[in-house]
Amino acid sequence: MTYQRPAFEQVTIAHGGSTVTLRPTLRAAVTLEARFGFPAMFRALEEGSFTIISEIIRAASSPVQDAAAFLSGIAGKPLSSLISSARIPLAELVSMFMPAPDPKAKQVSASGKPVTWSDFYADLYESATGWLGWTPEQAWNATPTEICRAYAGHVAKLKAIHGSGEEQGRDHEHDPEQAARNVADGLDPDFDRNALRALKAKLKGAQ
Structure with missing residues (x-):
């Protein structure tokens, strides 16, 4: 199985x-x-x-x-x-x-600079407390997958309100979903595949 x-x-x-x-x-x-x-x-x-x-x-x-x-x-x-x-x-x-990979995420070619795990986790914390408005305790107690899913839902909400043609959130290199794809594609030099x-x-x- x-x-x-x-x-x-x-x-x-x-x-x-x-x-x-x-x-x-x-x-x-x-x-x-x-x-x-x-x-x-x-x-x-x-x-x-x-x-x-x-x-x-x-x-x-x-x-x-x-x-x-x-x-x-x-x-x-x-x-x-x-x-x-x-x-x-x-x-x-x-x-x-x-x-966990987001089954709804579009498959795109990874680009941008490599992301270390420490930077990736710091970005997740910033996303949770800054963009999602969670308290520090809520952010620390959530899982990386939960934060990524919540952030993706937040971006989807903004796109639904303002239109998908607009750039939402932050620059590409600071997008936690893209960072996760970078890591999944082996761009993190600290990760042992x-x-x-x-x-x-x-x-x-x-x-």
């Missing part, structure tokens, strides 16, 4: 009678990408690094205090069991830090 990315992005890890729910929020994405980077996170999941696995759980836990309770509950228990339970859900979670392909193959085989 082909892996289907859920419409509502969150994962749950169950281990030893305890569960923790994780959300790929913008806050978690910014924190973990800056600290480790995507290649290191995918590699840690492949190799079973408890240190990075626990950091991902702490950063993405919703609510935050659930992570401490979940991790304290595994003290003295074999780590191999937790790693086995957490590997696939966390791989899905990390992949959700990258916005081989790791993503390996992740997809692993998830497909796990179904």
